[in-house]
Structures are given as structure tokens and as C-alpha cells.
Amino acid sequence: MQPVTVTLAHPLDFATWRAMTRVLVARHVPPQAITWQVAAQAGAASQPPPPAPDLPGFSILRETLRLAATTFQSMLPDRAALAYGLIYAHATGIQPDPANLERMEAAATQVRAETDELRRTLLALMQPGTTQHATFPARTYAPECNARFITLQLSLAPWQLSLPGRMLRWTGDTLLHGPHAPLHPLAPSTLPPPALPLVTDLDISQITSLRAVALAARSCLICPMARHATQTVFGEGEPTARMMFVGEQPGDREDQAGRPFVGPAGQLFDRALAEADIGRADVYVTNTVKHFKFIRRGTRRIHEKAGHEEVTACAPWLAAERHLIRPRVLVMLGATAASALLGRSVTIGHTRSRPIPMEDGSTGVVTVHPSYLLRLPGEDARAREYARFVDDLRLAASHLPAPAP
Helix, strand or coil, rough: CCEEECCCCCCCCCHHHHHHHHHHCCCCHHHHHEEEECCCCCCCCCCCCCCCCCCCCCCCCCHHHHHHHHHHHHHHHHHHHHHHHHHHHHHCCCCCCHHHHHHHHHHHHHHHHHHHHHHHHHHHHCCCCCCEEECCCCCCCCCHCHHHHHEEEEEEECEEECCCCCEECCCCCCCCECCCCCECCEEEEHHCCCCCCCCCCCCCCCCCCHHHHHHCCCCCCCCCCHHHCCCCCCEECCCCCCCEECCCCCCCCHHHHCCCCCCHHHHHHHHHHHCCCCCHHHHEECCCCCCCCEEEECCCEEECCCHHHHHHHHHHHHHHHHHHCCCCCCEEECCCHHHHCCCCCCCCHHCCCCCCCCCCCCCEECCHHHHHHHHCCCCHHHHHHHHHHHHHHHHHHHHHCCCCC
């Protein structure tokens, strides 16, 4: 077979490696026919040919691809070839070379250990706040692959990490990398994923940027529900909002849109806010649980009540939202939200429509979730309960302090 040369844009160009591997394995190009090299100038990477429609596809176990991606973060000079050989072996049904597999597993162990060490010592190396500069004795490329972790943990503030023979810097909007000045932009999308899940070691309570918390939550896989939902649905609104509304969880429409309170219940909620003279732009809306929990019935996805496991898993995200926004009034929409925020079992009928002093100095108000109003039978019942809901919103707004003159 004719030899093939693949050029990576930089030593950690996992995106090009993965795209070329997908094509070359489908074409049954054996590992020994491929030469992997790094471009002399950043950005001059190989472009994979379009996939031939007559070539069969193939699938690889998640654990296998994870081993390849983690090996790619090592300093082994032939790591791209080793990773390709592993994928080729699994795709073609042959036995991976035992010696190569042993080298990969040892390299992956080192990368995971260094990832863990970097994350454990990060806050000691760099305190959140002003531009931070630290030194880390890396023996792998784990720091580069954890640049997003570092950036989120430091609340998107600029930082710089000196590594053996190279420098890694986040300017506040661009990741730079290189052995010496001038450093060159390094696209995070080209890097292999970190060896440990992004949110596993994040100290969410130390993040001082609401945007950083929201970005981190997008990668959350703490509970099984996150693996079935389309995406994380984080809160939405002004960071300076004086009122926070907390529901149970996103619904089907919210799961698709990635925004809270945009479905039928959200539209009713908007109408009630307007009648209560509360501008949606003046409030922050979120949910106790950030993913849609559902059961399938044919092609439909039916809402399923969030349980203790999901509420507990999402608690750090909700706590971070409350801590960063510091609302003066906290409105709990439904029993799930009220129970989570009050720390006890709540019956709406016994707790509704009265001010509740909260531990952070805010005033809490419990009311029904807007979706409850949609489920009521009969127009009279819906009109009566809707009017009561609007009254609850007015009660909540009445506990806002008067604006400063």
C-alpha cells in the first residue's frame, strides 16, 4: 500500500488526528503505512479527504477512544501512531499489540496522575483574582488539555503557567502556547479531552464569575440524567437581578432550546410576570435541576419528577447561582424547588403565599409552578388559580427594597 503522511497542526492536534483516523481506518490503511508528523508552521495540518460513500463505517467503544485520547496527552514520541494502531486494531477485529498496549496504559496512568496533581494544587498555585503566574513541573501535556479547567476555576481571569520548555497563557479571551515568545494561539477545540471529567474537581464555590459557572455546567455529567438530556439548561437573567425564580427542571422545549422557561409554562409565567408588573429582564430564572428528566412513550418524551439524586447532584450549581446573584427575593416555584432551598419537605398548601426569612438575608416566597396551572381541569379553576399565582408574584415583588434615590 502507498505510504501516507499525516501532518498535525501542533503536537496536541487531536482534532486532525481523529478526523484522519476516521478516514484511514475506514480505508483499512494499516498503521505501518502511515507517517505522523507535526507541521513546521502552526496551522498547516492535513485535510482529510471526503469520506467515500461506499466505505462502511465503524464504531469504537468509549473506553477505547478515551485511552487513545489520554495517550495523546503523553510525551511519547510515537503517541499518534500508538493511538491509531489501537483504533485500527479494534475496528478491524485484530488483537492489539500487547507491548504497545502496555506502553499506552502506562502513559495514560501518568497523564491521569498529573491531571489529578494539577487540579489538586491549582488553587494553591494560583489564587482567583488578578492575573496569575505559576510554574508546574509537567511531564505530559495534561496542563494544555486542562486549560479550560484552569480558566473556569479561575473565573475566566487571565493566567499564565510556566512548564518545562514551554509556556501556556490565557489572556482573557485567547489561549496562547509555545516554547518561547511570541506565543501562538492554541485552539481548545483541537485538543484531546482531559483525562478526568471537567467538573470532577472544580471547586464551584470558588468561582466568582456567573458566566464561568454556566460554561462549566455545560460539561456536567455528575448524574445519569445528564447523559440522556440534550444539553444543560442553566439559569438566565441579569447577574444583578434582585429577584430569582427557581423551578424544578427544564421541560422538553427548554431541553431543545437550552434556555429555561421557554415552553408553554414559561409563556404563562411571562404573562403572569407582566400582570404583576415584574419585568422578565429584571429577574433571574433557573431550575433546581439543570437537565430534563423524562420517560419515552413512543416518540414523545414525558416529564418525570426529579428525585433526590438529581437534586443533590445539581445543588452546587444552584448554590453558585444564589451566591453570585445574591437576590433580595427568592421565589420557589413548586414543591421540588421549595424543598431543595428550604432543606425540608414542603407542602405547597401549608407554605404558600407568605414571606419566609432565608439564611442569606433574602426573603423567600413559595408558590405553585406555572405548569400546575396548565394541568388544572376547567376554565374557572385555571382562572382562579392563575389570579392567585399573580398575587403571589406581587407579594414577592413587594418585599424588594425601594430603589435608592
